[in-house]
Every structure is written in structure tokens, then in C-alpha cells.
Amino acid sequence: MKALVYHGPGKRAWEEKPKPKIENSTDAIIRITKTTICGTDLHIMKGDVPEVIEGLILGHEGVGVIEEAGQGVSNFKVGNKALISCITSCGSCEACKKGMYSHCETGGWLLGHMIDGTQAEYVRIPHADNSLHHVPDAVNEEAIVMLSDILPTGFECGVLKGQIKPGDTVAIVGAGPIGLAVLLTAQFYSPAEIIMVDLDENRLNIAKTFGATNLVTDNAVEKIMKLTDGKGVDVAIEAVGASSTFDICQSIVAAGGHIANIGVHGKSVELHLEKLWSGNITITTRLVDTITTPMLLKTILSGKLKPEKLITHRFAMKEIMKAYDTFENAAKQKALKVILTNK
């Protein structure tokens, strides 16, 4: 089969690889019909994720059809359409029983990271019963691919951890795909105001059409304190992964407020406990667990959520090298999410 293979920093190829096989009785083999590229794949390509070995197939998102199911798989049968969670989980270890699938003892973020991923014609999914989700025939497949990672990431790490409530004032720092996924799912809880912060005007304009009530580019702290009559925001969501954006969050959070960190940080940050110690502040971190995927699926089926709005570019899977080129120049190409279809 064909697959997108990592060959060290900056080097990738769409090339022939052996079709995957069942290795454990709880595995399933999926024929991929649609996949996408994540910002994290670009980090891997830059060499920022050293545990990814050369020769690995990238990708941790996708939808497909069950090609083969191990004897221990009971929820899925050959021919079923299935959504792949970016997180693989057994469902039964101590971490999984707490809903922390990302810390599963024999799972976690494996696909396109520790084992071959989804940017390929076929992929092997361990712990298939707990790591796949049934997809109704009627549903828009493009929308569903957004449930592999980006929607549950925005919702679980941003909206749920931030504990957004009706009437809240929320600031989302970073209007990339993740920040926009937060914006879409934050509205499940009807905050009064959603302030979107980014330097890219194009992304802010998209945020406006997605439901942001205020847009901020420069002097974010000053402007947000003004907008909130000096009180600050109930929830500040860090969706970038930088010291400067975390600083904005800790400067604008109101007494009793929440800072939900989603961004992947390469360095430590300065935490101003000398100001925050008495502020009744909650700061959270989390890697997506994909435990809300069934709920998110319901909101898509009911028409409450239309994540396909995040998709800006479409390619055939065999054009994936070109899709990477586009996504690597996201700002210039005005790209959010790209979709790759395997026909």
C-alpha cells in the first residue's frame, strides 16, 4: 500500500509500505477513506518530537472501513464504517477507568507517533473496541474526521477544563484550528462573550463568522481589561503553546477564573504566584482523552455542530505531499484544516 513516511527532519515521502496485519486479537485493520494533517505532524517534520523514528507512517486522524477485525474485537465487524480516535485506549487500565485515555498503560498517543499512523491506505488500530467509533452512513464524513483529534482537543482541554458556563466571558488566545475548535464547542455552554486573540487578521475574521463576539490583535491585555471593565475574563484559554500567550492568560484572568492550557510548550513559563496566590485561580493542563467523542458525534448528527467549517482545502490522498506543502504555509495559503480522500 501507499503511505506518507517520515524520514527524519524535513524529509517525507509518499511511498510503498507493507499493508498492516492483525498483531493482537484486539486489533482492527482499517481501510482509510479520509484523513487530515495536524499541526503536530508539522512539529514532527521539524524534528521537535524526537521519539518519532525514521520510517514511521505519520497521521493520527481519519475515518475508514473495517477491513479485518481480531478475534477479541466485539463491537466492530468487517465493513463497518469507523472513526479513528487519535488516542488509543484499552478502556480497562487504571488510567482508562479514570477517563484518562491519553495515559492508558498500553495506549495513549500511539498512531503516527509510536506506531504507524493514518496517512496511509490502511492502518492497524490496537484496542479497536475502545479506540474506534461507529459512524452512521448519513453523516458528512468530512465533519467526522474533525472528531479524531481537533474537536475533542478543543472541547476537553479548553471548554471542559476551563469550565465555561452560561453567561461567562471567555478569551481564546490563538485562532488556529485548535483555538477555532474551542470557539465552536465553547458555544455549547452559551458564554455571554467570546474574545478571540490572534495576530492573523484572516483567522480573526473567520472567528467572527464562527461566533466570536470580540476580536483582539495587539495590546491584548490592555484591551481585554478594558472590555471587561477591569475585571478580566472568567475563562482564558491558551491555544498556542508559548510563554507570551500564557502570560496574556494570567494577566487577564478574573478572580475565581480559569486558565485552560491546550498549547504544547517547549519551555517553562513564569507563573506570577505573587499576584495570583489569592485570586482563586485554577490552571489546568491536559492532553485530549477523546472521551467526549460520542457526545460530539451526537451534536453533529443533530446539526448543532458543523466542524466541516474548519476545512479549507481538499486533496486526493495521493496528493498528500502537495497537501503538506499547503499546510506548511498555512498563513499564506489561508489554510485551517486540509482533507485527504482515498478513492
Added chain:
Amino acid sequence: MKALVYHGPGKRAWEEKPKPKIENSTDAIIRITKTTICGTDLHIMKGDVPEVIEGLILGHEGVGVIEEAGQGVSNFKVGNKALISCITSCGSCEACKKGMYSHCETGGWLLGHMIDGTQAEYVRIPHADNSLHHVPDAVNEEAIVMLSDILPTGFECGVLKGQIKPGDTVAIVGAGPIGLAVLLTAQFYSPAEIIMVDLDENRLNIAKTFGATNLVTDNAVEKIMKLTDGKGVDVAIEAVGASSTFDICQSIVAAGGHIANIGVHGKSVELHLEKLWSGNITITTRLVDTITTPMLLKTILSGKLKPEKLITHRFAMKEIMKAYDTFENAAKQKALKVILTNK
């Protein structure tokens, strides 16, 4: 009347001051029967709390008898015995309605900070209906004084914010009076292990008698990781207010765990988001709100909580200068809490 007056860094005196009067109809005047000295009073004496003006009466803890009640006070009558909360609160502003009494628009930490405090024969308590608590005659008054500040601080900022659950492994970093108040109230939720960290052997030995299951002095991170089979603790409580103790907390917290900061920090700390971003960690800060005082009172009345164990030294109120001398040398004097009685 006599009172303990602050006269600038390092200077205090037990001297004559005018007896307080009702200023607003919701005030009450209390004749103090018992009070105590808080670690925060020592910070004030060092000049670390610049908003405290010279001439102010110190103290924010105490129990007494209603001497006079304004017309707008409906819950208390002259002669009632009352516990004074260290936090004054109206109960009706936006912050109070959220249970954040410490951020009350016309209250918060006022006593011995912004207005005259409780280390005196009489004290004026604003918003008396919401800032005082009835005390049954039968109860041990010394135990009750511990409810003004230290018990609710340990319980609200440490135990509740840390979300201690049955079966948890907890580490309390700092075995001073606050850390010990955490230790006493953490046991309401039956954690499996409570590891106490401090450099002072005497305090650790007291912690042992209060219910700590493990004691750690040096190499805290290494030892705690060993004790927990490399997993770390479910809840780490910072009860010191220093960079080094916060560092211990972030190094020992398990995936899915909580860091509850109680300590008053004078400087920023380094937060290792490069390690913690994916850890599903929750970090909290809080100033005590004293909203759990009624519940804590119930646990004292039922004999479940015996906070008088924290009291190591007793003085007459007129000996308060000597009591300060003792408390300022707490380690040497093996002092935890001192009690001052106004006869």
C-alpha cells in the same frame, strides 16, 4: 480599652485605644474573650504587608460576646457568643453570591489589615450578620478560635481545592500550623496516604501524631517518587509560599493530579509546562473565604475534629507582647498556635 498596636516594622505596643463604636447599621461590637496570633501578623510586623498603616490594631481571629449590634443586624443579639471570621463579607455582592467572600466588594480581609483588628478588648465587625457565627455554650472556646482562619484556610485552600478523595495519596509540603490544619481536615476524606514534608523534625513528629502516614525531610522529590512507585501523588499541597516548595509540588504530582497552593508568595515561580502540558494537572490558588466555617463547627461539635491540638502556648491577653516574642521564635519555642484569653 487596651489593644496591640502596630507602629511600623518591628514596633508594636499593648496600649490604650478608644473603644470602637457602631459606624454602620450592619456593624456589631464584640468584647473579645479569646484571640490568637497568626503567621500573617508576623509578616506585618516585618513590614511585608505595606498597606497596614501605623497605629492599626492587629489580629483577625477571635471569639467573643456581642456588646452592641447595629439596627441592621438581625442574626445576633447583645450577649450572644460569636466566632469572628477572618474574612468580612456582605453576603450579597457578586463575589459573595459566588461564595468568594474574600473578594467581597465591601469586605474581604479587613480586620487587622485595613481596619482595627481583634487583638484588643473590643472590636468592630462590619457586615456582622454574615461575618460572625453563633457558638454553642458547651463548646471548647479554644477549639473555636481555630475556626477564625487557620482551619478554614487549610480546608478550603488545601483540601477542597486539592479535591482530596478517599484512597488518594496526598503530600503536604510544609508542617507549620497551616500544613497541620490541612493534615487534620484532609482526613475528612479518608486519603490512603498522607506524606508530610518539612525540615523541622519536631513538627514532623507532631504531624505523625495528627495522622500523617509518612514523614519526609530531605530529598523530598526522590523519596516521594519512590514511596509512590514512580507515579507521584494525587494531591500536592503547597503550605509554605516559596519557589522551592512549589517546585517539589510540580515534581511529585501524578498524571491527573492536583497542586493546591496555600502559601503566600512574594515572587513568581517557574512553571514547567514543558513537562506538565500533557499531564492533566490542575493548579489552584485561593485566599480563604470562610464559607465552610458552619460545616467545620459541626465537625467540632460532633467530636470529629479537635483543632485545640494545634495550641501549644496559652497567655492572658495582657501578656500579648510576651506571646508575640514566643511566636516569633516558633521553631525554638516549639510553638504552633498561641491562645490569648481576656479575663
Added chain:
Amino acid sequence: MKALVYHGPGKRAWEEKPKPKIENSTDAIIRITKTTICGTDLHIMKGDVPEVIEGLILGHEGVGVIEEAGQGVSNFKVGNKALISCITSCGSCEACKKGMYSHCETGGWLLGHMIDGTQAEYVRIPHADNSLHHVPDAVNEEAIVMLSDILPTGFECGVLKGQIKPGDTVAIVGAGPIGLAVLLTAQFYSPAEIIMVDLDENRLNIAKTFGATNLVTDNAVEKIMKLTDGKGVDVAIEAVGASSTFDICQSIVAAGGHIANIGVHGKSVELHLEKLWSGNITITTRLVDTITTPMLLKTILSGKLKPEKLITHRFAMKEIMKAYDTFENAAKQKALKVILTNK
């Protein structure tokens, strides 16, 4: 002044009464600008609420202007515009500190029940600081009157007690003003489906325009089980107060589901524990506490909630006898809420 006075079952008059005076220092006198009639007022008129004495002024909803404030009132000044909560509360007693204002030791549902109410030119409000809310000048006063009772009732007793979550399937049994208030506020939490049950086609049609996804008149249990593939609903809300409607709720609730009772019941009901004992079901009751009024006000100010949609008829306050005639024939008159304006 003029007021609507109850003179025993079936007898009411718009007549002269003495203008109220400050009785306690925490009282305020309000000049009413807008009020409304509640279904509960009709129950009183039928003699169903025996504790209401003859000669009492009815009404527990309204907005107005502070005419006079007692010395103990600190949050409101003469001339301030204020919303009146149907529940009077001190904010400081044991019940109030738990957020159960409806069980306030010196408050609760007093207005138009135990003391003179709001269907008058002036009304005395005890515990004014905690029982009134500031109203911004810009806001639609008619919308605000809906916050005295009906909106917080639907939201607190139905939506919050029912724990409606994104993606849920909800059934609201009863499409009267309360059921419609549930419908409006349920959408704060983005349920996937909201099934509205009522016998009145007109009300169901209104429900459709308010966001109901399914309408059911007869054979409710059978139809709802079919709609939910035999699973039942996540949340069933009883908004009538009858044995038959409670029965529908217990027949359609899914495993793990919630039944939130709002209806005022005159008789006991049969609870089918022989079926429900293993169902992981939660049944709740509640009288409104009006603790969510500040939050609901924010959602109105931000344009997320438009409760003025519930208003079908408008009268001058002096036409209140006619307004009662209309509201007493609500089905025929297609009346939901009537508004009375004091010019």
C-alpha cells in the same frame, strides 16, 4: 396607592391601600414600573393557597425604582432601577449560605403570599440588598420582569436540577409559561433534541418557534420511546404538577437519566421503584431560589436570551382586573405572560 387585593376565593379588587413604609432597616420601598401575573396567583384566587389571608396584595414579580431605602441597605440607593426576585432572602442564614434562598429563615416566598406583593404602585421589599438586582438602563424592562420568577424557575428547577448536557435528549412535559421557560434556558447547554409534550396545539407551535425539535400531543410515552429507539430520554422535566404527567416522566426516562419536577403537586404520586430501582435514575424537586438571576441577566444583556418572547398581552396597571380576566382564560386567549405597566 392602588393595589390588586385578594378578598377570598374568586374575589379580587383594584382598590386604595396605604403606601408601604420601611419596617426594618434592611427594607426598601419600590415604586413598581412593570409587573405581571403568575399561574400561582390564579391558584391563590381559586383558594388553593390557604395561608394567603384576605386583604393581601398579590404579586411576586416586577421591576421598579427605589423610592426609599432603610439605613441597613448598602447596595441600592434612591432612584436605582431594580428587579424584584420572587424569593426574599437574607443571604446569611444557614439555608441562604447553601444557596437555598427559598428556605431562608426570615425570607422565602413572602411577596403576595405572606406579605403584600407587587401588583401595586409600591411594594416593601425586606432584605433588599439580597433580594433586588440592579437593572442597566439600556435593557428591555419587559424582558427583565421575566427574571423575577419564571426564567429562574425554569432554569434552576428544570435545567440545572435536570443536569442537561450537550448532546442530551430532553423531554419537557407541559408547554405552559414554565415549560417554555425551561425550553428557552435548556438551550444554554445545547441538548441534541428537545421534545415538547402538551395537549394544546397552539402552545406546541410556539414551542417549535422557541427551539423544540419534536412535538408530542397524545400517546406521549409510546411516541417518545419510538423517537429515542427505545432508550428513553436523558432528562424528563415535569412542568405541570399532575400524577399523569409525572407518570409520563418516569416511563420515558433512560437508564442514568434525570427527572426534574417543577410542577406544584396537590397529591402524592405513585413511584415505580419496582422498575426504577436499578435504573440509576435521579429525581429532583425544588422551589426556585433565584440564585441564577445575575447569570440570566448577563445572558439577556448579551442577547443570548430573549424572554420577552413569552409576553403575549400588555395592559396598563390600572387595567389589571381585565388582565386577570384574560390570564384566567389563557388557552382561549392564547395567553402566555401578560405585562402590566404603571405609567
Added chain:
Amino acid sequence: MKALVYHGPGKRAWEEKPKPKIENSTDAIIRITKTTICGTDLHIMKGDVPEVIEGLILGHEGVGVIEEAGQGVSNFKVGNKALISCITSCGSCEACKKGMYSHCETGGWLLGHMIDGTQAEYVRIPHADNSLHHVPDAVNEEAIVMLSDILPTGFECGVLKGQIKPGDTVAIVGAGPIGLAVLLTAQFYSPAEIIMVDLDENRLNIAKTFGATNLVTDNAVEKIMKLTDGKGVDVAIEAVGASSTFDICQSIVAAGGHIANIGVHGKSVELHLEKLWSGNITITTRLVDTITTPMLLKTILSGKLKPEKLITHRFAMKEIMKAYDTFENAAKQKALKVILTNK
């Protein structure tokens, strides 16, 4: 092998049956070392559980050693010691992902109910990875058997559903093994008072030694209202399954309180909504899900919980007919739990 087989109402035998075999790759075969008899087994013997077919091996509790594990079992190996949950669960279906293992689509209460149970030398456990728990060698095996059913039932259905908090007043109606399991685990949350209600003086005396603060036999409602100064209890737990005991619960619950039903009811009960509609009451039902078993195991290992106190009689497994005789006359024999050991 030998097993206890049901032959219709009133008929049971200890007889030869075929040793179970792996049927699905996720099954495990356990050699039972210790088991017990549940009150539910007595109900089956009376013919009250009609879905139990003649010829079935009874029993849903036990501890043992893995004799054989299917290819799809990854958490357990031959020779491992394992605790058997009374609830079998896949961990991956919609119900399991919500923590409702008792409603697992291919699990639930199967053992000794729908499939052969644990009162035998060997038992087949479906979905072994999620339905078994590792048992440390050091631990008291008798204590562990109490974790198959009775401890998690008391804790999940009574303590957690009842939301017992520090300082609460709790009434447990029924001092049988389940009521006593509630009593033991309620103390994890440090309620101020635990009132035990039963007609059997012997059981009440045991309750006293287990931590009950008050004992009530007759006139329960009157006595409990007196004990609580007319307020009622914060949490009332129904641990019998009768109309009269449910009535006690609804008569003694305080405003804002909880009624947690554990009892298995054969008939409907009368629910006094005409009194409770405004009481802010929560009523819950639940079948145990065994999701707290890992936590309960930790509390046993740490010495916080000693459930072996519930064991009054011990037999060899081959004496099981005699053990049933004893347990069927529990009151006379002063029996709580019996333990059967397979040597």
C-alpha cells in the same frame, strides 16, 4: 467440578458440573479460592428472580486464581490472583463509557443470574480485563471478597449517590449487610452523625461498634425528627426495599437533602410530592457498577477499611449447603456474611 446448582424455588444441590471453558477470546477461567452467599441468592432460591433458569450455578462474588486466559485478555496472566466483580463489563460500550457498567450492553449482572456463577470450583468470567481486579498477595482474602458486591453496592448506591459530606447527619434505614456496608464506607466522608434504623437489636449493636452514633428501633420518624431538632437528615439511605422503609426516608429528609435508594423493590411506593415538591430533595436509584472497586481496594490496603468485620461465619466450600442453611436463618444465627473457602 463441584458447584452449587439451582433446581427451582427451594431446591439447590452441591453437585458435579462440567468445568467451564473459554468461549470468547476475552474470557478468563478462574479457580475460586473464596466465595460467599448474597441476600440476592436467597431471593433467587425463593423464586423471586424468574430469569434464573433451573440448572444454573449460583453466586456472583469471589476471589480466585487465573486458570486460563483467552487470547484477547491482556491485563491478567495464568496464576494471577484476581477479585471477581459481581458486574461483568466490556468497558467500551456507551453505558460502560459513562461508568454504568451495570448497564453494559454485553454485560451487567450475569454471574449466577444469566450465566453460571462463582459458587463453584471454577467460573468463566467474560470481559475479563474489565471485570477482574488484581489482588496483592499480602492482603486479607476475606476482606477482598467483600469487594465483589457488598462494599461497592453500599458505597456507590448509598454513599456516593447520597452525596454524604463532612458534617452531615445521615440516617441508614436497614442494618443488614448492605446497610452496614453503607455505614462503613459513609465514614470515608466524616459525617457528624450516623443514625442507624432497624428492628433487630443485635444488628444495631453491631452498627454501634462499626461507628453509628445513634440507634433507632421503633417510631423512627418521630425519634429522628427529635434528634435533628425538627430539621431532618441531610441524607437518608433506604437499604431494605420496602414501602414502609422508603416512607421513613421521605418523612425524615431535610430541605436540600438526599434519599439514596439501594433496596430492591417488588412494588411501587407512594411518593409524597405534595410535600416534597418545594423541598429541594434528590432521590436516587442505582444498581452497583463496581467502578469504585480500585479505590476501595486502596482503602483496604491502607488499613482505612476493614470489611472482614462483616464476616460472622466460615465454611469449607463443600459445606455450602450448610452455609445456605445458616444464612437463610440469618437473624436467628446472627449471621451477616458467610465465607466459603475452597481448599
